[in-house]
Amino acid sequence: MNIQELTSGLAQSVRSSRPEASIEAMREAKKGLLDFTAASFAGRNDSGVEKLLNLIEGEGGVPIAPLIGQGKKASPSQSALLNGFIAHALDFDDVHSDVRGHPSAVILPALIASAAARRDGGRFLGAYIVGVEVMARLGESIGRHHYEKGWHNTGTLGAIAAACAIGYAEELSQEELERAIGFAAAQAGGMRVQFGTEMKPLHAGLAAQSALFAVKLAQTGFGGSHTALDGKQGFFSLYGDLEKAESTFLSNWGAPWRIVQPGLWFKIYPFCSAAHHAADAIRKLVVQHGISAGKTDRIEVVFPPGGDAALTERQPETGEEGRFSVEYVIALALHGRELTAAGHFNNEPIPQNIQAYLPRIHRIYDAEIQPDPQAVPKGRFTIVRVFLSDGRVYEARVNCPMGAPGNGLSEEDIKEKLQLALQGDERKAASLVTAIEQADIQSYLSHI
Amino acid sequence: MNIQELTSGLAQSVRSSRPEASIEAMREAKKGLLDFTAASFAGRNDSGVEKLLNLIEGEGGVPIAPLIGQGKKASPSQSALLNGFIAHALDFDDVHSDVRGHPSAVILPALIASAAARRDGGRFLGAYIVGVEVMARLGESIGRHHYEKGWHNTGTLGAIAAACAIGYAEELSQEELERAIGFAAAQAGGMRVQFGTEMKPLHAGLAAQSALFAVKLAQTGFGGSHTALDGKQGFFSLYGDLEKAESTFLSNWGAPWRIVQPGLWFKIYPFCSAAHHAADAIRKLVVQHGISAGKTDRIEVVFPPGGDAALTERQPETGEEGRFSVEYVIALALHGRELTAAGHFNNEPIPQNIQAYLPRIHRIYDAEIQPDPQAVPKGRFTIVRVFLSDGRVYEARVNCPMGAPGNGLSEEDIKEKLQLALQGDERKAASLVTAIEQADIQSYLSHI
Numbered sequence: 001m002n003i004q005e006l007t008s009g010l011a012q013s014v015r016s017s018r019p020e021a022s023i024e025a026m027r028e029a030k031k032g033l034l035d036f037t038a039a040s041f042a043g044r045n046d047s048g049v050e051k052l053l054n055l056i057e058g059e060g061g062v063p064i065a066p067l068i069g070q071g072k073k074a075s076p077s078q079s080a081l082l083n084g085f086i087a088h089a090l091d092f093d094d095v096h097s098d099v100r101g102h103p104s105a106v107i108l109p110a111l112i113a114s115a116a117a118r119r120d121g122g123r124f125l126g127a128y129i130v131g132v133e134v135m136a137r138l139g140e141s142i143g144r145h146h147y148e149k150g151w152h153n154t155g156t157l158g159a160i161a162a163a164c165a166i167g168y169a170e171e172l173s174q175e176e177l178e179r180a181i182g183f184a185a186a187q188a189g190g191m192r193v194q195f196g197t198e199m200k201p202l203h204a205g206l207a208a209q210s211a212l213f214a215v216k217l218a219q220t221g222f223g224g225s226h227t228a229l230d231g232k233q234g235f236f237s238l239y240g241d242l243e244k245a246e247s248t249f250l251s252n253w254g255a256p257w258r259i260v261q262p263g264l265w266f267k268i269y270p271f272c273s274a275a276h277h278a279a280d281a282i283r284k285l286v287v288q289h290g291i292s293a294g295k296t297d298r299i300e301v302v303f304p305p306g307g308d309a310a311l312t313e314r315q316p317e318t319g320e321e322g323r324f325s326v327e328y329v330i331a332l333a334l335h336g337r338e339l340t341a342a343g344h345f346n347n348e349p350i351p352q353n354i355q356a357y358l359p360r361i362h363r364i365y366d367a368e369i370q371p372d373p374q375a376v377p378k379g380r381f382t383i384v385r386v387f388l389s390d391g392r393v394y395e396a397r398v399n400c401p402m403g404a405p406g407n408g409l410s411e412e413d414i415k416e417k418l419q420l421a422l423q424g425d426e427r428k429a430a431s432l433v434t435a436i437e438q439a440d441i442q443s444y445l446s447h448i
Numbered sequence: 449m450n451i452q453e454l455t456s457g458l459a460q461s462v463r464s465s466r467p468e469a470s471i472e473a474m475r476e477a478k479k480g481l482l483d484f485t486a487a488s489f490a491g492r493n494d495s496g497v498e499k500l501l502n503l504i505e506g507e508g509g510v511p512i513a514p515l516i517g518q519g520k521k522a523s524p525s526q527s528a529l530l531n532g533f534i535a536h537a538l539d540f541d542d543v544h545s546d547v548r549g550h551p552s553a554v555i556l557p558a559l560i561a562s563a564a565a566r567r568d569g570g571r572f573l574g575a576y577i578v579g580v581e582v583m584a585r586l587g588e589s590i591g592r593h594h595y596e597k598g599w600h601n602t603g604t605l606g607a608i609a610a611a612c613a614i615g616y617a618e619e620l621s622q623e624e625l626e627r628a629i630g631f632a633a634a635q636a637g638g639m640r641v642q643f644g645t646e647m648k649p650l651h652a653g654l655a656a657q658s659a660l661f662a663v664k665l666a667q668t669g670f671g672g673s674h675t676a677l678d679g680k681q682g683f684f685s686l687y688g689d690l691e692k693a694e695s696t697f698l699s700n701w702g703a704p705w706r707i708v709q710p711g712l713w714f715k716i717y718p719f720c721s722a723a724h725h726a727a728d729a730i731r732k733l734v735v736q737h738g739i740s741a742g743k744t745d746r747i748e749v750v751f752p753p754g755g756d757a758a759l760t761e762r763q764p765e766t767g768e769e770g771r772f773s774v775e776y777v778i779a780l781a782l783h784g785r786e787l788t789a790a791g792h793f794n795n796e797p798i799p800q801n802i803q804a805y806l807p808r809i810h811r812i813y814d815a816e817i818q819p820d821p822q823a824v825p826k827g828r829f830t831i832v833r834v835f836l837s838d839g840r841v842y843e844a845r846v847n848c849p850m851g852a853p854g855n856g857l858s859e860e861d862i863k864e865k866l867q868l869a870l871q872g873d874e875r876k877a878a879s880l881v882t883a884i885e886q887a888d889i890q891s892y893l894s895h896i
Binding site for chain 2: 051
């Protein structure tokens with residue numbers, strides 16, 4: 001294949017994929033769907049949901065696609081938007097280190113909105129595996145500067161990935177899929193300045209909605225570029241690094257599938273994954289040494305340079321902003337709060353005593369410290385160092401936090417996450433688990 | 449004002465605007481609305497319209513906002529999308545040299561979809577003036593590299609401008625407008641690789657739709673950044689040039705209004721404005737010297753470097769692609785075709801004899817030639833040089849094409865454009881003209 005033909009090459013790779021033949025990939029896809037469902041039910045009552053529901057109800061539309069946890073339906077486009085928001089509302093959904101963002105919160109809402117999924121769902125899990133593959137490769141090929149510059153990868157990469165996923169589910173022709181990729185690319189957007197606000201999770205919903213629209217445009221014969229990822233004015237040139245993409249984007253497709261290796265990272269905490277290393281470290285110190293806020297003078301949090309780029313809030317005022325604050329997470333733990341509880345991360349003001357504590361926590365960057373070869377994400381670590389008032393100093397280092405691949409949640413852990421999210425509705429939890437285990441998408445859709 | 453506060457400064461400027469007090473600006477706004485209406489009716493039967501209508505009808509929605517020339521209504525969001533497409537479908541709508549794109553095809557569909565416009569329309573024309581002001585300033589401040597890199601300014605700048613226009617019409621608070629600007633910025637997209645396809649005009653519709661959604665999110669209290677244009681990770685940094693924006697974006701707001709100076713450019717030809725200089729030049733040569741395709745060996749078209757960036761097609765295969773081909777435009781004129789006729793620019797194949805003629809036409813770039821101080825756009829010109837088979841050589845230079853500010857269409861010319869677009873339905877044309885002259889937006893909306 002001509003390395004310059006990224007768009008047609010992507011369409012070919014997607015169309016010739018047979019992910020259903022991989023037992024491992026299918027197992028991970030089922031875990032991914034289970035975790036997505038847990039994260040979505042946990043976020044179903046977020047205050048943003050009602051606002052979006054009001055807008056959707058004002059617009060009207062044919063109610064044929066489910067809205068997770070709402071007990072009602074909406075148009076496919078509206079369901080893609082709202083389900084993407086719900087899945088990502090608490091930042092409790094999976095991340096993927098190649099993506100540097102949230103694949104399932106875009107891809108699965110897009111698939112749930114697709115006519116093929118509603119019709120029979122036969123290619124649903126395969127399409128999800130393909131979508132993760134595309135999004136991981138986009139994330140890797142777009143280059144690290146993309147995120148660091150200020151783009152929100154979930155938004156900017158999600159629409160193309162989800163369009164490929166739907167394209168696989170609906171068996172688009174080569175020609176249709178090339179155009180769908182272009183339609184999605186032309187709608188790519190999302191900015192990290194929205195982190196800590198309701199707009200951040202809505203980026204996931206917008207990307208899912210754009211993907212669905214892209215596929216529908218392609219299916220209706222709407223005219224568009226067949227080469228939107230390619231060349232000096234294409235997607236990679238505009239948003240990232242064309243040269244890198246030409247050398248890496250499509251090599252070794254599905255070998256192994258990216259949903260397996262490096263794999264999805266399922267969260268045990270409802271906040272940004274970049275603070276999970278520190279969360280594990282401080283919990284360990286609290287348990288081992290019985291330390292608490294009152295006994296500490298100063299906390300240092302050591303990152304490799306850039307390792308805290310997603311943690312945009314140093315002095316958050318609400319729990320929602322606190323999802324992006326390592327200071328807030330550490331302060332919560334030192335005040336005896338349970339970091340797994342979503343209630344600390346809603347849009348209520350942060351208690352005065354915790355806000356007052358935040359300035360004691362200092363970020364340090366150290367380029368000399370060697371990352372662990374097994375670190376997740378690659379090259380990342382966090383060291384938390386606590387200076388007690390009595391002169392003692394303790395520290396803990398975490399290279400691979402709980403939930404991350406290599407230290408991952410078991411299927412049982414994820415089922416527990418789902419039960420917790422469903423607040424004890426065990427019957428519903430059991431129905432969902434069974435539907436996912438049996439890959440019965442019709443049954444799954446009828447229970448969300 | 450702190451020059452770094454571009455978002456709050458923009459919101460302040462929009463909210464404190466009183467464009468209705470400027471007789472000149474209001475006159476230009478009425479001309480702009482008239483020309484937009486003409487371009488839209490001319491494009492109402494474009495083949496893309498039916499495809500989009502099918503998608504819209506499949507989605508359903510409360511039909512309360514008009515679809516231009518369709519005799520039916522749709523949801524506000526759907527009307528913003530489709531009307532934006534219709535207005536820009538033929539590339540027959542106005543451009544603005546500061547924008548380097550199409551302001552009215554985004555701003556007016558967004559305003560037509562706004563609840564305030566449907567309720568009374570009192571601030572409609574003022575809001576349009578404000579929208580053009582914002583889009584012109586965004587275009588100037590984002591820097592020329594934005595377009596040259598491959599972004600489509602109509603899409604990338606349109607959503608923010610149109611959100612400000614609706615924000616003015618609906619009298620958003622400072623705080624709401626800041627968030628609306630951020631919601632629009634986070635949806636900014638559009639790529640020049642889509643030029644010559646149906647997706648190009650859809651960028652206008654998508655920007656209008658994003659603007660409407662941005663304002664609705666703001667009104668419903670949805671949380672978002674108040675500073676999305678600012679700082680190292682804000683809109684200007686991501687898409688353009690923050691430093692330039694900080695020194696130019698908000699200075700001398702409305703003095704004069706950009707809709708007056710440099711003013712909108714109303715097209716007499718239904719193709720990309722970058723080919724209008726050459727169109728005027730070749731028509732002049734044909735009339736003065738009676739030349740035609742059969743008598744010519746070679747044609748040279750001389751541009752300043754980059755002056756043909758929008759003209760992406762050198763060997764177009766359809767009339768639609770031909771909208772972005774100076775070669776096609778010149779070849780048409782030399783084959784005796786009327787360049788003002790939209791029929792040459794639809795998605796039919798280009799006749800074989802005209803395709804075969806295109807390779808005789810050569811582009812040349814000359815950085816030595818002095819642009820005329822009155823040139824439109826600034827720094828632009830085109831020279832067409834014809835080498836006849838009998839050895840004679842003729843040339844014509846155009847600095848400011850017909851329709852451009854300084855050589856603009858009169859109100860009568862635009863009325864004629866409307867009548868032509870309405871194919872002789874003089875009663876409808878008269879109703880629309882009267883409604884616009886009287887700034888009676890209710891009546892206007894009932895006649896489109």
